[in-house]
Amino acid sequence: MPVEEFVAGWISGALGLVLGYPFDTVKVRLQTQTTYRGIVDCMVKTYRHESLLGFFKGMSFPIASIAVVNSVLFGIYSNTLLALTATSHQERRAQPPSYTHIFIAGCTGGFLQAYFLAPFDLIKVRLQNQTEPRAKPGSPPPRYRGPVHCAASIFQEEGPRGLFRGAWALTLRDTPTMGIYFITYECLCHQSTPEGQNPSSATVLVAGGFAGITSWVTATPLDVIKSRMQMAGLNQRAHRGVLDCIVSSARQEGLGVFFRGLTINSARAFPVNAVTFLSYEYLLHLWQ
């Protein structure tokens, strides 16, 4: 099993994450706080009050988890393709795999990474939704003091299964959309590259960027449901299941609810995934 694919997945994921983090902070603040008029207003206020560092708050935990999650995704994707087509990463340019195989490998990667991502994502969402201002003397502290405390509290209060709250919605979100992610990437690369050659850096950047956008656009409805299920039991009523959450959210807030965060998510997806794919391809090329 080629290990390079796992390591390249890890490094490229971390680079993409750092680049996209300011967008993620703005997205979370817009979704959870009412003090901002829009994306630009949020950026200006964050910069004025907290300087550039304000955009990178709480990044250490996601950086640590992306190492596991992205290496599982890219490692499983590439090794599934190897099993299906018997061609290694180097040989794939000369003998491109079929789109069905790419889709199956992407779905497999998405399905398995969801299992690793679930607890990290749950903790991220719970912490991001703590909107209390910084602790002032005398004010009650936020429920979770940080990622480790958050994980320990969930474990104590809800048991080990509590750490996998929303995991089923996450799996439903990621299995097909990771197939879409890799198909978009490979398809765009294939279309703008002469037969048998490696795609240029510009092609990889654009194809990676669009792969991010198409997969996030299709993932957004279940992303909303996933986050709501992860928050359930804390400050919202518990849902009986994914379907119950879909129906009650649509009834109470209309169909628009399924597209919350779409604009900022797409703006984030382009640079993040452009850099992720460029560094992934570059590293594998370097190690050949």
Ligand SMILES: C[N+](C)(C)CCCC[C@H](N)C(=O)O
């Ligand atoms: C499949 N889904 C759309 C959920 C994610 C696809 C892109 C994953 C990437 N690490 C990012 O954070 O953008």
